[in-house]
Amino acid sequence: MDPMIRLILAQGMLGLNNGVFYAMLSLGLAVIFGLLNVVNFAHGALYMLGAFLALILYSNLGPWLGIDALHIGFWPALVLAPLMVAAFGMLIERFLLRRLYKLDPIYSLLLTFGITLVLQGVFINFFNASGTPYPGMPDSLKGVVNLGFMMFPKYRLFVIVFSIIVCFGTWFIIERTHIGARLRAGTENPELVKAFGINVPLMVMLTFGFGTGLAGLAGVLAAPIYSVSPLMGANLIIVIFAVVVIGGMGSILGAVVTGFSLGLIEGITKVFYAPASNTVIFLLMVIVLLVRPQGLFGKHG
Amino acid sequence: MQGLAWAVLLAAVLIAPAFLYPVFAMQLLCFALFAAAFNLLIGFTGLLSFGHAAFFGGAAYIAGHVIKVWGFPPILGILAGTVFAAALGWLVGMLAIRRQGIYFAMITLALAQIVYFFALQMPFTGGEDGLQGIPRGHLLGVIDLSQPLNMYYFVAAVFLIGFAVIYRVVHSPFGQVLQAIRENEPRALSLGYNVDRFKLLAFVLSAGLAGLAGSTKALVFQFASLTDAHWQMSGEVILMTLLGGMGTIFGPVVGAVIVVALQHMLSGIGSWVQVVIGGTFIACVLLFRRGIVGEIARMLKVGGWL
Amino acid sequence: QDAISDGVVKIGVLGDMSGVYSTGFSGKGAVDAVKMAVRDFGGTVLGKPIEVISADHQNKADVGSATARQWIDQDHVDMIADLTNSAVALAVQQLASEKHTLTFATGAATSALTGKECTNYGIHYGYDTHALPVGTATAVVKNGGDSWYFITADYAFGHALQDNTASVVETLGGSVVGSSDVPLATTDFSSYLLQAQSSGAKVIGLANAGQDTVNAIKQAHEFGIVEGGQQLAGMLVLISDVKSLGTDVAKGLQFTSGWYWNQDDASRKWKEEYEKFSGGEAPTFPHAADYSLTMAYLKAIEAAGTDDPDKVRAELGKMKIDDFFAKGGTIRPDGLLEHDMYLLKVKDGGTDPWDVADVVRTIPGNEAYASLADGGCPLVNN
Amino acid sequence: MSTQTLTKPMLKIEGLHAWYGESHVLHGINLELAEGQLITLLGRNGAGRSTTLRSIMGMVDRREGSILINREEFITKPAHRISPDARIGFCPEERGIFASLSVEENLMLPPTVGENAMSVEELFEMFPNLANVRKRMGTRLSGGEQQMLAIARILRTGARLLLLDEITEGLAPVIVKTLGRVIRDLKSRGYTIVLVEQNFRFAAPLADRHYVIEHGEVIDVIEAAEVEASMDRLNHYLSV
Amino acid sequence: MSDTILEARNLTKSFGGFVAVNGVDLSIARGAIHAIIGPNGAGKTTMFNLLTKFITPTSGEILFNGNDITRRKPAEIANMGIVRSFQISAVFPHLTALENVRLSLQKSLGVSYQFWRSTKVLHDLDAQAIARLDQVGLADYAHLKAVELPYGRKRALEIATTLGLEPELMLLDEPTQGMGTEDVGAVTELIGRVREGRTIVMVEHNLGVVAELADTITVLARGEVLAEGTYDQVSKNPAVMEAYMGVSAEEQEAGA
Numbered sequence A: 001m002d003p004m005i006r007l008i009l010a011q012g013m014l015g016l017n018n019g020v021f022y023a024m025l026s027l028g029l030a031v032i033f034g035l036l037n038v039v040n041f042a043h044g045a046l047y048m049l050g051a052f053l054a055l056i057l058y059s060n061l062g063p064w065l066g067i068d069a070l071h072i073g074f075w076p077a078l079v080l081a082p083l084m085v086a087a088f089g090m091l092i093e094r095f096l097l098r099r100l101y102k103l104d105p106i107y108s109l110l111l112t113f114g115i116t117l118v119l120q121g122v123f124i125n126f127f128n129a130s131g132t133p134y135p136g137m138p139d140s141l142k143g144v145v146n147l148g149f150m151m152f153p154k155y156r157l158f159v160i161v162f163s164i165i166v167c168f169g170t171w172f173i174i175e176r177t178h179i180g181a182r183l184r185a186g187t188e189n190p191e192l193v194k195a196f197g198i199n200v201p202l203m204v205m206l207t208f209g210f211g212t213g214l215a216g217l218a219g220v221l222a223a224p225i226y227s228v229s230p231l232m233g234a235n236l237i238i239v240i241f242a243v244v245v246i247g248g249m250g251s252i253l254g255a256v257v258t259g260f261s262l263g264l265i266e267g268i269t270k271v272f273y274a275p276a277s278n279t280v281i282f283l284l285m286v287i288v289l290l291v292r293p294q295g296l297f298g299k300h301g
Numbered sequence B: 001m002q003g004l005a006w007a008v009l010l011a012a013v014l015i016a017p018a019f020l021y022p023v024f025a026m027q028l029l030c031f032a033l034f035a036a037a038f039n040l041l042i043g044f045t046g047l048l049s050f051g052h053a054a055f056f057g058g059a060a061y062i063a064g065h066v067i068k069v070w071g072f073p074p075i076l077g078i079l080a081g082t083v084f085a086a087a088l089g090w091l092v093g094m095l096a097i098r099r100q101g102i103y104f105a106m107i108t109l110a111l112a113q114i115v116y117f118f119a120l121q122m123p124f125t126g127g128e129d130g131l132q133g134i135p136r137g138h139l140l141g142v143i144d145l146s147q148p149l150n151m152y153y154f155v156a157a158v159f160l161i162g163f164a165v166i167y168r169v170v171h172s173p174f175g176q177v178l179q180a181i182r183e184n185e186p187r188a189l190s191l192g193y194n195v196d197r198f199k200l201l202a203f204v205l206s207a208g209l210a211g212l213a214g215s216t217k218a219l220v221f222q223f224a225s226l227t228d229a230h231w232q233m234s235g236e237v238i239l240m241t242l243l244g245g246m247g248t249i250f251g252p253v254v255g256a257v258i259v260v261a262l263q264h265m266l267s268g269i270g271s272w273v274q275v276v277i278g279g280t281f282i283a284c285v286l287l288f289r290r291g292i293v294g295e296i297a298r299m300l301k302v303g304g305w306l
Numbered sequence C: 001q002d003a004i005s006d007g008v009v010k011i012g013v014l015g016d017m018s019g020v021y022s023t024g025f026s027g028k029g030a031v032d033a034v035k036m037a038v039r040d041f042g043g044t045v046l047g048k049p050i051e052v053i054s055a056d057h058q059n060k061a062d063v064g065s066a067t068a069r070q071w072i073d074q075d076h077v078d079m080i081a082d083l084t085n086s087a088v089a090l091a092v093q094q095l096a097s098e099k100h101t102l103t104f105a106t107g108a109a110t111s112a113l114t115g116k117e118c119t120n121y122g123i124h125y126g127y128d129t130h131a132l133p134v135g136t137a138t139a140v141v142k143n144g145g146d147s148w149y150f151i152t153a154d155y156a157f158g159h160a161l162q163d164n165t166a167s168v169v170e171t172l173g174g175s176v177v178g179s180s181d182v183p184l185a186t187t188d189f190s191s192y193l194l195q196a197q198s199s200g201a202k203v204i205g206l207a208n209a210g211q212d213t214v215n216a217i218k219q220a221h222e223f224g225i226v227e228g229g230q231q232l233a234g235m236l237v238l239i240s241d242v243k244s245l246g247t248d249v250a251k252g253l254q255f256t257s258g259w260y261w262n263q264d265d266a267s268r269k270w271k272e273e274y275e276k277f278s279g280g281e282a283p284t285f286p287h288a289a290d291y292s293l294t295m296a297y298l299k300a301i302e303a304a305g306t307d308d309p310d311k312v313r314a315e316l317g318k319m320k321i322d323d324f325f326a327k328g329g330t331i332r333p334d335g336l337l338e339h340d341m342y343l344l345k346v347k348d349g350g351t352d353p354w355d356v357a358d359v360v361r362t363i364p365g366n367e368a369y370a371s372l373a374d375g376g377c378p379l380v381n382n
Numbered sequence D: 001m002s003t004q005t006l007t008k009p010m011l012k013i014e015g016l017h018a019w020y021g022e023s024h025v026l027h028g029i030n031l032e033l034a035e036g037q038l039i040t041l042l043g044r045n046g047a048g049r050s051t052t053l054r055s056i057m058g059m060v061d062r063r064e065g066s067i068l069i070n071r072e073e074f075i076t077k078p079a080h081r082i083s084p085d086a087r088i089g090f091c092p093e094e095r096g097i098f099a100s101l102s103v104e105e106n107l108m109l110p111p112t113v114g115e116n117a118m119s120v121e122e123l124f125e126m127f128p129n130l131a132n133v134r135k136r137m138g139t140r141l142s143g144g145e146q147q148m149l150a151i152a153r154i155l156r157t158g159a160r161l162l163l164l165d166e167i168t169e170g171l172a173p174v175i176v177k178t179l180g181r182v183i184r185d186l187k188s189r190g191y192t193i194v195l196v197e198q199n200f201r202f203a204a205p206l207a208d209r210h211y212v213i214e215h216g217e218v219i220d221v222i223e224a225a226e227v228e229a230s231m232d233r234l235n236h237y238l239s240v
Numbered sequence E: 001m002s003d004t005i006l007e008a009r010n011l012t013k014s015f016g017g018f019v020a021v022n023g024v025d026l027s028i029a030r031g032a033i034h035a036i037i038g039p040n041g042a043g044k045t046t047m048f049n050l051l052t053k054f055i056t057p058t059s060g061e062i063l064f065n066g067n068d069i070t071r072r073k074p075a076e077i078a079n080m081g082i083v084r085s086f087q088i089s090a091v092f093p094h095l096t097a098l099e100n101v102r103l104s105l106q107k108s109l110g111v112s113y114q115f116w117r118s119t120k121v122l123h124d125l126d127a128q129a130i131a132r133l134d135q136v137g138l139a140d141y142a143h144l145k146a147v148e149l150p151y152g153r154k155r156a157l158e159i160a161t162t163l164g165l166e167p168e169l170m171l172l173d174e175p176t177q178g179m180g181t182e183d184v185g186a187v188t189e190l191i192g193r194v195r196e197g198r199t200i201v202m203v204e205h206n207l208g209v210v211a212e213l214a215d216t217i218t219v220l221a222r223g224e225v226l227a228e229g230t231y232d233q234v235s236k237n238p239a240v241m242e243a244y245m246g247v248s249a250e251e252q253e254a255g256a
């Protein structure tokens, strides 16, 4: 195979791998924005929280409890950590965000920004800023797969497949089921949905929990790939915002598709002009703003 | 009331070096000007920019480069930084104004990130190293700015001029229209005001003044660095303004002083500073959205803006 | 006027307390080393107390320089040590020199500190980017690794290390086929490694340090790059990095160090003492350097009879630095401590948990470091 | 103004005040009706009739007074408990068809609140037009279809008390006639109904009693039997 | 100049498939008060938004004094002399009544972009603003913030502000909506007074007001023009009686 093509394919795979996180996070952001009209700045921090919970469950919980042999591994963490993040998210919604719904949405943006700083600060203090490797990758996912054009770690392949399933599962639930119908109706006209006897505040809280849970899940998936670091979400969230501006926040599928594609584009940019890979998503955002300000999947107006 | 506030401010600025470490006092002034410039946008136009660090930090690099490498005198360097920030503001504003509300905030944040990456990768900025050793030089060729007091009064003058400009903008026919736009945008439009152009001009002014603050800071610390262009800086200036009182004249100054002093006092506790800052944010949003000066103005029932 | 300004000798340890360099180069370990030296010196000099303060520069040159400015102006700090991170070190050294204050950089590596950015008050103590590749790159090229691709930390240190290594490689007849600049504290090196892989270079040179190096090496294994036949060369590796990689992954890796605890009895003894002092942490070579420089500084004050920076600096230039850390060391007029360096090779199954390498070669100081004339310090040429 | 007190009112509203933000819209509404009855709320645009229904459903910013349904006080209940606990079905003025939901999803949206809910099949029988468009998105429906869907939607829940706001609004006469038949049919099945109508001709033959509302107050109550005699008064109230 | 000041030809607006305004032709005579009525959702507000360029028509064109303004921006339209009021009250709540009116007068001064000048330059306009306020009976409230005015007075303030632009054509959306009878009378009288020298188009549910003020009435229903004419003509039109007043043909016959 031509080395150039090989490199493009390989960087494309890595890009897709990053796209997983763009997709999952912008998906969660879109779910939350769709129902609450809240832009959750803390989404990146909750992703970080998910990764840290996985780390803590594996490395720190045992020593804290005085049982040194206790390591809660990757698989249980994949369930537990997102649930814990979701619970934390619901607390935020219930006790903080809920007071701001009647105000300009910039206040909820600022509130979640504050939460981001607090979470980051706390984790920088207890772990250091540079990141800790996650040691709990399951043996079954260790090793590499030969894709023909590159050796690709099994684990990363698992992450790609798993997250595609999660994203489309979420899309299916929201767009194609009874629950989804209620959520969509709640977005359109919460007052009326309430009058039909549906507990909209509860639904809102659960949805926020779900969206943040997705962030937590992405965090757990990220832990074995990247070092677990307090700042891992901070830089990501800005990229996610650009993804969301490009895709438009109105659509679930739009968020997912935009996320994966931008990961891919970013990866391939590395082949041709590596210094631009940091900015390519932002530059695309500029182009989209000029050509189609409402975003690729956004509704007009 | 406003006269009194002006007098207090002026007195405080003049005697500060007697009580404060001059570099710290200069830092306060730079951030106060930055926050006041930012407030021009959020407080008086209703636009939340989450990317003001780009103007602050970008101007610092330009001023630093112009002074250090091209050997320009300090005033011209500061001017260059300011003009650059205003031009950058025009570009960013043009794009961001295409979307409203929360999107506006996200777009400014993302655009500022482009500036950040430029600062990281352009050779002249020194990347992570920053632009170091910017000479303070001589003011008008005579006053030696490496003397702390000289430098202080120079910075104080820049601050007062910048602040007066902001005051004037707010209390100008233009400011009147801005306020109308903030209060009821569709109505302003129906009265025939080209709302987008007013917003853009406000954005440019705010960016330029933020650049003035950034350039001055570069000269004070003899340093332009990524910190100044980082999104966290954008967040800090929002906090200063929110804490002091959005849409008040003196609020951002008060907010900036508190935040900078807080960071200074708490520098011993490491990253807990971030927790404190974040907590302050949450408290402001939940408990006193009017900010300190806003609350005082309400309690004293002073008409107009303090 | 008092011999000791303000009646106290204040040493400021300005290091990376929370970032990528906080675990091996700097951090609490460095502060402990300085404090231990003060204790061992007796706690006072010329009858005046010695005080140690510390701060985190967060790897930001502006934070570092603002802290240093305030330390000097307000807190009357007499000497600033550690300065891990070359960007911070360059900024602080310049500022401190304007204010006539001594700085001792240990963790920082860039040879510019005593090269074109040298000052009358800045001392570089331990190693530099010139000394590192002399051992490692030479050994690698001589083993047939003659085409290199660099993965470089994108700031002063990384670039200096890459430049110095490249010139060693090229002098020996090798070639550099490409490089990627990587931001500090990157966690995913996979795309850079792939670029390196597709470049076809025989050697991937890691011009970075600390956690960055560890991550890069780990991921190179993850993507089967080493199995693919390319060799990794870490230009700046600490034994703590080897520990966190695991000797099974790192086995055979060669790297250059300014000191190794298991090189002689004096070093072994010092390591034991240090472990006691710091609560079980093994020292890295920058920590040993922090101890050594504190001792040297205090001795120089004693010898000069004052803490006046000019006099102390003159005294330091006259002293022979010869302790467990530095063998045959001298502090040159450009500020560089010239001393012997060591080429280490990672081994499996040592006797002590920290016994991870063998010294395979001692590189004499004058071979490791650029000569005073070649160093490029403008102060020297004048 | 004739007022009588029912011995067993199903719905009894007393001194109901309501506000939208700062603006005080209802100034003490009193009304009542027994099981199986149908009343209308008449009045000009903006009189506060819709607001009365919305207040019952807990959809206004602030309410005061008393809303008794089967002797239970509902004014303090959270909005989402009102429909299930009182078995109310509410059909809002603006129809409230969800644009992003299909006809079937719209139909299935409100949770069931009582046993004798009509089945979907039954409803499609009642509104054959809807059966043809069951997969269509809410927005694509014609005004008449939307209105039928809005009524069908609450019948599916098993509610016994129906609050219907301007259901004939903007509909072609032929559909209005259909609706007239449906309402009569529902009444005969024992549903209790509050009807807000501008179309008095539509409402008159169905109602047991008419409440005339003006400026947020009940200014007159006219029993079905008195309508003929009170035509002048009515014309005055509703004069266009 | 022709007698027609504003003309809409085959104006259509659909919202994602739903046609709110459907092929409407409308012609407004200069100097007239022209009312648009119709049932809720008939498309009146949509029509209004189309005429004032707040939304863009799907098809059709709009002519103002013979010029095609279909693609013009709202601010341009305002500067050409078409000014609207809103269904919800549209004042600048935290500005004083005086400042509200001054904002419309300020345009003529051409200083609106001058951020370097003091607001003092605007004080020259105060007398003129007070005169406007006086015209709508608000002179005593000049220094009160708009938010503190009672509802009806806000409406009056809005009209005073609109008048500040000396509009050739004024579009009022339900000017009496939400007012007590007293206010309705006052506003009706006010409109009668300010009609001198200008054309007014209004959307209004209150037929009393329409009957008193309007020279021509267009009845919209389901996005289409159902009838047009004077109050007497329209109110006797069977289609109108049916669609708007809810009187069926048989009943009309029976009633006749």
Ligand SMILES: Nc1ncnc2c1ncn2[C@@H]1O[C@H](COP(=O)(O)OP(=O)(O)OP(=O)(O)O)[C@@H](O)[C@H]1O
Pocket: D020, D021, D023, D025, D043, D044, D045, D046, D047, D048, D049, D050, D051, D052, D093, E178
């Ligand atoms: N959401 C709202 N916010 C503020 N005021 C409102 C709101 N909804 C209605 N109003 C006001 O409350 C008053 C009563 O409105 P309501 O909708 O109850 O009238 P109605 O009798 O149903 O008349 P119609 O439906 O014919 O307009 C009106 O003055 C109206 O302007």
Ligand SMILES: Nc1ncnc2c1ncn2[C@@H]1O[C@H](COP(=O)(O)OP(=O)(O)OP(=O)(O)O)[C@@H](O)[C@H]1O
Pocket: E015, E018, E019, E020, E038, E039, E040, E041, E042, E043, E044, E045, E046, E047
């Ligand atoms: N932005 C929109 N998107 C979708 N449909 C809309 C939109 N705006 C209006 N409509 C619909 O267009 C129709 C006409 O609306 P419009 O507001 O013009 O009615 P109107 O005649 O002014 O009624 P009212 O008397 O209640 O003010 C309504 O059915 C409305 O739901």
Ligand SMILES: [Mg+2]
Pocket: D046, D049, D050, D051, D093, D165, D166
């Ligand atoms: Mg109604």
Ligand SMILES: [Mg+2]
Pocket: E044, E045, E046, E087
């Ligand atoms: Mg309308």
